[in-house]
Each structure stands twice: as structure tokens, then as C-alpha cells.
Amino acid sequence: MAEGRRGPRVDRPRATAYDVLKAVRVDGAYANLVLPQLVARDRLAGRDAAFATELASGTIRRQGTYDAIIDACLDKPRLEAKVRDALRLGVHQLLAMRVPDHAAISTTVDLVRARIGPGPAGLVNAVLRKVAAHDLDAWVRRVAPDPSADPVGHAVVAHSHPRWVVEALAEALDAPGELDALLAADNDAPRVTLVARPGLATVDELVAAGGVARRDSRFAVDLPGGDPAGIPAVAEGRAGVQDAGSQQVALAMADAPLDGRDALWLDLCAGPGGKSALLAALAAERGAALLANERQVHRASLVDRGTRAARAGLVGVVAGDGTRPPWRPGTFDRVLVDAPCSGLGALRRRPEARWRREPGDLEALVPLQRALLGSALASVRPGGVVVYATCSPVVAETRDVVADALAARDDVRLEDQWQLWPHRDGTDAMYAATLRRQ
Structure with a gap:
């Protein structure tokens, strides 16, 4: 979409992701509910819809890590919230998505100019260029506490969870050595799993529509890709997500x-x-x-x-x-x-x-x-x-x-x-x- 005839062109999936972050922060929206609405509003489909979904959801999951990295690249860590939102989106592209550095930086700067104004554009460009100098693992080593001295503090930054959440999950987990694996799994996009409601739909019907049967529920089918709403059984309410x-x-x-x-x-x-x-x-x-x-x-x-x-x-x-x-x-x-x-x-x-x-x-x-x-x-x-x-x-x-x-x-x-x-x-x-x- 274009912001005015002479304004910078803004990549539509990135603009959608930015609007999701704004809705979550300003309106208290839930990302999993507002995302489909904004994707439909902006008429995204296929790769564009998938890109916007991963960019928005992944950025929100990892924002604790990204904030630590952003702050390490600032002389004064205080930022307007809307500028920080845009920076988080840029950092996620640089460190967690297969987006070339120049594309991640230039599209984020264009987004800032169009949605926020020209003032912060230079700062955003400078911060993202610093971020691009290292990969995610290197940044975690730089900004997270020493895991041997403060294992919880390290997990907080490395896996982007608040300290009290890390402590509560560690208490609940019956195998302390699996804590890092659990926190890492929280940052993975979940599978789309369907249920074949008995007497109304069958697992075979959902498998024929592209799903893969699971073993942990006799009615469960994972959907590797595509829109669940496009499956007749789901559209008719005989199956569901x-x-x-x-x-x-x-x-x-x-x-x-x-x-x-x-x-x-x-x-x-x-x-x-x-x-x-x-x-x-x-x-x-x-x-x-x-x-x-x-x-x-x-x-x-x-x-x-x-x-x-x-x-x-x-x-x-x-x-x-x-x-x-x-x-x-x-x-x-x-x-x-x-x-x-x-x-x-x-x-x-x-x-x-x-x-x-x-x-x-x-x-x-x-x-x-x-x-x-x-x-x-x-x-x-x-x-x-x-x-x-x-x-x-x-x-x-x-x-x-x-x-x-x-x-x-x-x-x-x-x-x-x-x-x-x-x-x-x-x-x-x-x-x-x-x-x-x-």
C-alpha cells in the first residue's frame, strides 16, 4: 500500500504486521484473533499472509530478546512505543527470518517514514545496521546474563519470557534439564491441528484434504499448510481447529x-x-x-x-x-x-x-x-x-x-x-x- 501519492511505498505484509502489534499494544487485542481480521482487511493471501503472520506473531513472542538487543544498540534506551514496534519487526526479520539484511532494513525504514514520520527513520536505520552485524546466538551471548551465574536471568533474555514465568514453569516441570527446551518450544509457531467431530466427519476425510493423522487423539489431524476454512468439513462445522x-x-x-x-x-x-x-x-x-x-x-x-x-x-x-x-x-x-x-x-x-x-x-x-x-x-x-x-x-x-x-x-x-x-x-x-x- 502507498501512504499518499508522494509518500514512501510500504510493503503490505509488513504494514499488516505493524498494525497487529499496534492493536495488541494499544487496544489490548489478542494476536491470534486480530491477525486474521487484518490479513483479510488488507487482502493478503498465500505467501503474503504467511509472512505477515510469522512476522507479527514471531515478533511478539521474541520481543523480550529483541528489546535487550535494541537497547544495547541505543545511546538512550527510551523510545516511543510505536518506534520500538517497528524496530522489533525489523530485528525479527534480521535475526529469525530469511530476509536479506538490506530488505529488512530498507522496508522497516520505509514503514517508519510512512506510519510514524521521517524523524525516527535515521535512528531506525542506524540501529538495524548494528543489529545486522551479528546473528541471534551472538547477540544473546552479548546481552544475556552469564548462564552459570544467573541461569534464570539468562533464560529470560535468551528465550524471551518474563522472570516470574520462567520460575513458574521451572517449578511445574518435572525434569529441570528440559527447561530450555520448553521455553524454546514456546517460541515456535504451533501446528494447525484439526478435530474430526465424530459422527459428523472422519479422520480419513481430513487426511484426504491434506492433513496428517496424529496418534495422541483418535480425532486429530495436523494440517501442514493451507487455510483450514477452505476444507469443507471445517467450513460446515463438522470439523474444527x-x-x-x-x-x-x-x-x-x-x-x-x-x-x-x-x-x-x-x-x-x-x-x-x-x-x-x-x-x-x-x-x-x-x-x-x-x-x-x-x-x-x-x-x-x-x-x-x-x-x-x-x-x-x-x-x-x-x-x-x-x-x-x-x-x-x-x-x-x-x-x-x-x-x-x-x-x-x-x-x-x-x-x-x-x-x-x-x-x-x-x-x-x-x-x-x-x-x-x-x-x-x-x-x-x-x-x-x-x-x-x-x-x-x-x-x-x-x-x-x-x-x-x-x-x-x-x-x-x-x-x-x-x-x-x-x-x-x-x-x-x-x-x-x-x-x-x-
């Missing part, structure tokens, strides 16, 4: 052994609806039915839209407070409580989350998680099962919440709990615990 770890959580609830009645299921925190759609399809096959509950009205509407193809297995979608449910105790045979959490297990997919979350957020989240699990246990019948899940591995949100529930009740038994990891399993770091009410 869903991480394999998320699928495993839903299956843990649906597949748990059960004696007696198995007619009514509950998804207590259903938004945005991926697990509900899978569970409703499974319920329909078994002659059961699912009630999807979501506190936020706009998210409940997302659940309603996302489960239309699986209506045969759905009682309905309600917008209600899961901690104060309107149904009677012991109503359900199976309950899933996918609790609101810090989201630190999905940092590949939500790149801005690591920069928005703070340790104090747990002070509000953990009591809510405890209340929701308590409500789920009250909602299930004796002999029924509850699966408590989070897309966070943080101990305070996972094992500690379950331990508190077990300590508070003598009619609940823990049957299983597990933790997935992106560097081991190629999924989000999902946690799940299966509890049975006795």
Missing part, C-alpha cells in the same frame, strides 16, 4: 469408566466452544446429551455458533455463573471444568499472554478455580466423574487446586492426573485431573 491437547482433555471426560446412568453431561466453562462441540458429537453417538454453560454472554454466543453441527448431542447453551449454578446438585453424570487460568501453557498460540500476565493474577484466578471445581463436584452424581483442566501447568492452578478439593471433601477420589508439554508432546501444556465422586 482444535489443539490435540484440548482434544485429549475432552476425551478424558468422555472416556472415563462409568457405572450406571450415562445420560447427561456438563461443560461448566464452555467458551469459546471447541471442547463442547467435540463432547456434543460424542454424546450424540452414545445417546447422551451435553449442557454447555458459559458465564460471559458473548462467549456463550460463540459456543452456540460453534456447536450447531452437533445439535443432536446438545441440551442447550446457557450463560450462567458456574460457581452458582441453577441446576440441582447431583444432576450430571460427567462434568468438565476447563477453568479460566493464566494461559501459560498456550504461549505459542497466545504470544502476548506472557507480557500481559502478572504474578498477582493468580490471586484472583486460584480462588475462582477452587470455586468452579467445588461446583463441578457438587453438580455430578455419586459415581460420576469430573475432569478439572487448565491450559496452564502452573502448580498453584493445577495440582494445588485439586489437592485443596480432595482435602475439603471425603467423598471424592483422584483417579488420574497428567500434564502435557509442547516440547515433549507437540501440544499446548494442558493439565487434567480425573476425580470421581463416591
Whole structure:
């Protein structure tokens, strides 16, 4: 696109990526949601869409590392936020993408002139030329603390995670030697994984559309490339985009052994609806039915839209407070409580989350998680099962919440709990615990 008849020409994918960073910083947008909107607005497709996606998402993931490098190249580290956004985009092209140095520098300078003004253009040009003098590994050695003296500080810079996040993940990880691998995996773009909703689509259908079947969920197919919306099963709601770890959580609830009645299921925190759609399809096959509950009205509407193809297995979608449910105790045979959490297990997919979350957020989240699990246990019948899940591995949100529930009740038994990891399993770091009410 051109900024005025005489202004500098701005490369469209780079301009789109810049607008994504601005929306995330100024409007509090989520990159994975605003990216498709801006890509469509700017009519990007194919390589241009892929370039803009990697440039925006990769820059947000690695901005901690890039800020340390940028600051090392400045006499005065204070910069306008919009100039820093442009510099981060340029650094990502230089150090993490196959973009020639001259192209990365010149297009970033043009972007600055068009979107910010001519004033900062010389500074941006000078900083990026300094950055181009070394590769990423060399820069990390220059700007990160000595790993032998401050291993956490080194990881903070080398892998672009806030210190408290590094410490929380290290506490949760059962193999300390894998911490670097975990943090590195958080900076990899996630695979696009599809779910073939049973009775509506098949894995073979998705494989025929270009997917590759996975082994960790019997309904999961990785899509190596292309637009998922272009696959008929996805466009029709018979299949969907869903991480394999998320699928495993839903299956843990649906597949748990059960004696007696198995007619009514509950998804207590259903938004945005991926697990509900899978569970409703499974319920329909078994002659059961699912009630999807979501506190936020706009998210409940997302659940309603996302489960239309699986209506045969759905009682309905309600917008209600899961901690104060309107149904009677012991109503359900199976309950899933996918609790609101810090989201630190999905940092590949939500790149801005690591920069928005703070340790104090747990002070509000953990009591809510405890209340929701308590409500789920009250909602299930004796002999029924509850699966408590989070897309966070943080101990305070996972094992500690379950331990508190077990300590508070003598009619609940823990049957299983597990933790997935992106560097081991190629999924989000999902946690799940299966509890049975006795």
C-alpha cells in the first residue's frame, strides 16, 4: 500500500504486521484473533499472509530478546512505543527470518517514514545496521546474563519470557534439564491441528484434504499448510481447529469408566466452544446429551455458533455463573471444568499472554478455580466423574487446586492426573485431573 501519492511505498505484509502489534499494544487485542481480521482487511493471501503472520506473531513472542538487543544498540534506551514496534519487526526479520539484511532494513525504514514520520527513520536505520552485524546466538551471548551465574536471568533474555514465568514453569516441570527446551518450544509457531467431530466427519476425510493423522487423539489431524476454512468439513462445522491437547482433555471426560446412568453431561466453562462441540458429537453417538454453560454472554454466543453441527448431542447453551449454578446438585453424570487460568501453557498460540500476565493474577484466578471445581463436584452424581483442566501447568492452578478439593471433601477420589508439554508432546501444556465422586 502507498501512504499518499508522494509518500514512501510500504510493503503490505509488513504494514499488516505493524498494525497487529499496534492493536495488541494499544487496544489490548489478542494476536491470534486480530491477525486474521487484518490479513483479510488488507487482502493478503498465500505467501503474503504467511509472512505477515510469522512476522507479527514471531515478533511478539521474541520481543523480550529483541528489546535487550535494541537497547544495547541505543545511546538512550527510551523510545516511543510505536518506534520500538517497528524496530522489533525489523530485528525479527534480521535475526529469525530469511530476509536479506538490506530488505529488512530498507522496508522497516520505509514503514517508519510512512506510519510514524521521517524523524525516527535515521535512528531506525542506524540501529538495524548494528543489529545486522551479528546473528541471534551472538547477540544473546552479548546481552544475556552469564548462564552459570544467573541461569534464570539468562533464560529470560535468551528465550524471551518474563522472570516470574520462567520460575513458574521451572517449578511445574518435572525434569529441570528440559527447561530450555520448553521455553524454546514456546517460541515456535504451533501446528494447525484439526478435530474430526465424530459422527459428523472422519479422520480419513481430513487426511484426504491434506492433513496428517496424529496418534495422541483418535480425532486429530495436523494440517501442514493451507487455510483450514477452505476444507469443507471445517467450513460446515463438522470439523474444527482444535489443539490435540484440548482434544485429549475432552476425551478424558468422555472416556472415563462409568457405572450406571450415562445420560447427561456438563461443560461448566464452555467458551469459546471447541471442547463442547467435540463432547456434543460424542454424546450424540452414545445417546447422551451435553449442557454447555458459559458465564460471559458473548462467549456463550460463540459456543452456540460453534456447536450447531452437533445439535443432536446438545441440551442447550446457557450463560450462567458456574460457581452458582441453577441446576440441582447431583444432576450430571460427567462434568468438565476447563477453568479460566493464566494461559501459560498456550504461549505459542497466545504470544502476548506472557507480557500481559502478572504474578498477582493468580490471586484472583486460584480462588475462582477452587470455586468452579467445588461446583463441578457438587453438580455430578455419586459415581460420576469430573475432569478439572487448565491450559496452564502452573502448580498453584493445577495440582494445588485439586489437592485443596480432595482435602475439603471425603467423598471424592483422584483417579488420574497428567500434564502435557509442547516440547515433549507437540501440544499446548494442558493439565487434567480425573476425580470421581463416591
